[in-house]
Amino acid sequence: MANYPKIWFLRHGQTEWNRAYRLQGQLDSPLTEQGIADAHRQAAIIGPVLAQKPDIYVSPLGRTRQTAQIALAGTACHYDDRLMEIHAGDWQGRLREDILAESGDWAQQRPSALAIYEKAVGGEGLAAFQARIRSFLDDLTGPTVVVAHGLWGQVMRAQVRGLDMKTAGHLSNDQGCVYVLENGYETLLDAPQ
Template sequence: MRSLPTLWFLRHGQTEWNRDYRLQGQLDSPLTEQGIAEARRQALIMPKILAGKPAIFASPLGRARQTADIALAGADYTTDPRLMEIDAGRWQGRYRADIMAEHIEWQANGPTALDIYEAAEGGEGIVAFHDRICSFVKDLTGPTVIVAHGLLGQVLRAHVRGIELAQAGQLSNLQGIVYLLENGQETVLEVEE
């Protein structure tokens, strides 16, 4: 695998559907007050990073753009559809509890969010999702800031770190922080409380 540039990954702040445990996928809901506060915490981390003039990309979905507008303090960014969250097909907008109730086989072993999205009726599937993310990464030519989504972040970070795709759902999925990916290693950057 070729050497990858330094990446900074920001997951969007909490949305109304995150709070309500609804699957968003490629549908959208706005940031909550907590989500706005999380984006503001990211904004405190970003000035030194942005001073280095990295490329900046964001998902075109509203929650990622809303986060980028706050966290990047008005810096210009390019949207790329390859950074959209995984498509959950007919399960988009559904409550996680309702899906779990229909799949009692999951209740014993507690699936990850990626497991649920992989099983989504009419959804994109993890392999296609991974391929889309790899296509984006392959096109990067230098240090890059990415503002996108939780499951996309897990798959992206697993890819960059050389972790098996099947283990991506076990990675943390934090909001209000910045993941630094450099030389195959991950560091969590956060505001000192």
């Protein structure tokens, strides 16, 4: 387990495609009303952290930009392509239920979202995704706020905590909260709904 600086991780708020169980990958859909409320809940949590002047990095995709604008109250940030969600190849934009319906016996195993993206035809694949996330983590020099994506967060959190990738796909994947990672441990900060 590597020794990374303290990280506050925010997953973007719920999107139209999250609600429909449509694979987004590096495509985009807008935040729902719930997604906007998720970002406001994060703002209530992260405000005192921002006063500490941490580094702030945001995925350049629209749903994370929209979340960051609300949750970080317009605080200046850096956009980093390494924070984009895993690319799901030919499956981007498709409904999860349609993909599983075509997958025969594999669907009976009830794969995690990360396992589905890993298997995506023409997708980025887990090894490349993990390498991209490690590259980002290795460049951190101090306490950092990160606004990114669900699967990105699962893999990053597993990496920081020293967990294997099979476990990563089963970590919580909540919106509207902040995951705090420090010294190999994770704490979930939540605000009232």
